[in-house]
Every structure is written in C-alpha cells, then in structure tokens.
Amino acid sequence: MxxxxxxxxxxxxxxxxxxxxxxxxxxxxxxxxxxxxxxxxxxxxxxxxxxxxxxxxxxxxxxxxxxxxxxxxxxxxxxxxxxxxxxxxxSELVESDSQADWLDSLEAEEAGPSLLLEQSRLGPLLDAAMASLDPDQRTLILLHDVDGWRQEDIAEILDIPLGTVKSRLHRIRASLRKKLQRQLEPESAPRRVEE
CATH class of the missing domain: 1.10.1740.10 (RNA polymerase sigma factor, region 2, helix turn helix motif)
Incomplete structure (x- = not known):
C-alpha cells in the first residue's frame, strides 16, 4: 500500500x-x-x-x-x-468606505418610479450611516439583517452571550434609525416670533 x-x-x-x-x-x-x-x-x-x-x-x-x-x-x-x-x-485598519459597496451588489427587483426615487435617495444615506458604524457593529448588523444569520449562530461565532447579541442589534438599529431620520428630516422652517 x-x-x-x-x-x-x-x-x-x-x-x-x-x-x-x-x-x-x-x-x-x-x-x-x-x-x-x-x-x-x-x-x-x-x-x-x-x-x-x-x-x-x-x-x-x-x-x-x-x-x-x-x-x-x-x-x-x-x-x-x-x-x-x-x-x-x-477604523483605519478596516476600510469602511468599501464595506458600503455591498448595497450596490444587490440585484434590484422590479420597482415603480416612486420606489426607485426613494431608493436612490436612501441608498447613499444608508451607505453613509453603515460606514459610520464601528467594524464590529457593521459586522453584526450585516450578519443578521443582510445575510439572515440567526442570533444564536452569531452569538456562537462571536463567542458572546445571546443577550449581548440582541441588545447590540437593538442599539445598532436605533443608532442607524436616528442617523437616517436626522438626514431625512426636512430643514425646519423659520418659526414665527410670537409677541
């Protein structure tokens, strides 16, 4: 042999x-x-x-x-x-600008003009908001919300408790929501002075 x-x-x-x-x-x-x-x-x-x-x-x-x-x-x-x-x-060791490109790689489904307009406005804002996250936060949100990983699997891979995964996801989503809301809110109109 x-x-x-x-x-x-x-x-x-x-x-x-x-x-x-x-x-x-x-x-x-x-x-x-x-x-x-x-x-x-x-x-x-x-x-x-x-x-x-x-x-x-x-x-x-x-x-x-x-x-x-x-x-x-x-x-x-x-x-x-x-x-x-x-x-x-x-943040310099892991380039954040290139991580935002994942949105560009997604295939578009058939969408109406209003949805296309909204996506064209939201896309760059979401890219900027995602790029502003720490690499650990970005990894967690991408694994769960983009790739569809279960929280239990993420906890096992990152070697952190399940409760930590849940709380971090909640905080990251809240942070992204606030950033997007600030960017999407129309500038406030001048207020009338009341006498």
Missing part, C-alpha cells in the same frame, strides 16, 4: 467538508474585511491552517458556525497584529 492514496483520500475528505462552506466563508470574510483580496487571503489562511486538523473538522457537529468562528478569530488576530505595527485607530 502506497502513501499517495492515503494523502489523496485525506485531501478528498477535507475538500468534501470544506467545499460546501467556501462561498459562505468568503462572504463572511468580505463583510469583515471589506476588500475582495483581503477576504480571499483570509479564507485561504484559514483553510490552510485547518488542513492538518482534518480529524478535528470531522468531529465538529455544526461545521458552518465553527468555521465562521475560526475565520472571525483569525480576522481579529490580524487586526490586532496590524494594530501593533503602528498606532492607528481600528
């Missing part, structure tokens, strides 16, 4: 486990990093680190949340490493 068939078998087992999750891992990495190349590098790093741990992967019951947790922790480690290289704020 040669060694080559064993390696091929290990490779196939690894691919069978990882392949169904690669697109989801990439989307999550892109949400975190905001850059296509950084997201690809992040996924590649994680996959390379996991290949020697095939037996551990095979023992994981729910692989998707586990893989996303590994990817998230690897991303945080990278951000911390970059932060040690210089005294820069976290």
């Amino acid at each position: 040669s060694i080559l068939p064993f390696k091929t078998s290990k490779k196939r087992r690894f691919e069978a486990l990882i392949q169904p999750h690669l697109n989801g891992l990439y989307r999550f990495a892109y949400r975190l990093s905001g850059q296509q190349q950084d997201a690809e590098d992040l996924v590649q790093d994680v996959v390379c680190k996991l290949y020697p741990k095939l037996e551990e992967l095979e023992s994981v019951e729910q692989l998707r949340p586990w893989l996303n947790r590994v990817l998230y922790r690897h991303f945080i480690d990278q951000v911390r490493r970059k932060g040690r290289q210089g005294d820069r704020p976290l």
Whole structure:
C-alpha cells in the first residue's frame, strides 16, 4: 500500500467538508474585511491552517458556525497584529468606505418610479450611516439583517452571550434609525416670533 492514496483520500475528505462552506466563508470574510483580496487571503489562511486538523473538522457537529468562528478569530488576530505595527485607530485598519459597496451588489427587483426615487435617495444615506458604524457593529448588523444569520449562530461565532447579541442589534438599529431620520428630516422652517 502506497502513501499517495492515503494523502489523496485525506485531501478528498477535507475538500468534501470544506467545499460546501467556501462561498459562505468568503462572504463572511468580505463583510469583515471589506476588500475582495483581503477576504480571499483570509479564507485561504484559514483553510490552510485547518488542513492538518482534518480529524478535528470531522468531529465538529455544526461545521458552518465553527468555521465562521475560526475565520472571525483569525480576522481579529490580524487586526490586532496590524494594530501593533503602528498606532492607528481600528477604523483605519478596516476600510469602511468599501464595506458600503455591498448595497450596490444587490440585484434590484422590479420597482415603480416612486420606489426607485426613494431608493436612490436612501441608498447613499444608508451607505453613509453603515460606514459610520464601528467594524464590529457593521459586522453584526450585516450578519443578521443582510445575510439572515440567526442570533444564536452569531452569538456562537462571536463567542458572546445571546443577550449581548440582541441588545447590540437593538442599539445598532436605533443608532442607524436616528442617523437616517436626522438626514431625512426636512430643514425646519423659520418659526414665527410670537409677541
């Protein structure tokens, strides 16, 4: 018996486990990093680190949340490493402008002229409001409200209590609502002076 068939078998087992999750891992990495190349590098790093741990992967019951947790922790480690290289704020390490582009990538459904007009007005305002969020807040709202992740899965991936996920989502939505309301309110008309 040669060694080559064993390696091929290990490779196939690894691919069978990882392949169904690669697109989801990439989307999550892109949400975190905001850059296509950084997201690809992040996924590649994680996959390379996991290949020697095939037996551990095979023992994981729910692989998707586990893989996303590994990817998230690897991303945080990278951000911390970059932060040690210089005294820069976290917002400079993760570019916020490119994360707003996700709205442009969504396919439009058939909409009437009034809806199109409203969307053209709200789109840039929502992009700006999302860009103003901290990367952690943006990640949380994108995972839940855009990608449709369950709060329980987010809590497991981010390794925080479920109640914390719920309260943070509530605060982030309230913050976005206030920002959008301020931008959408018409400028107040001059008041009459009462004598």
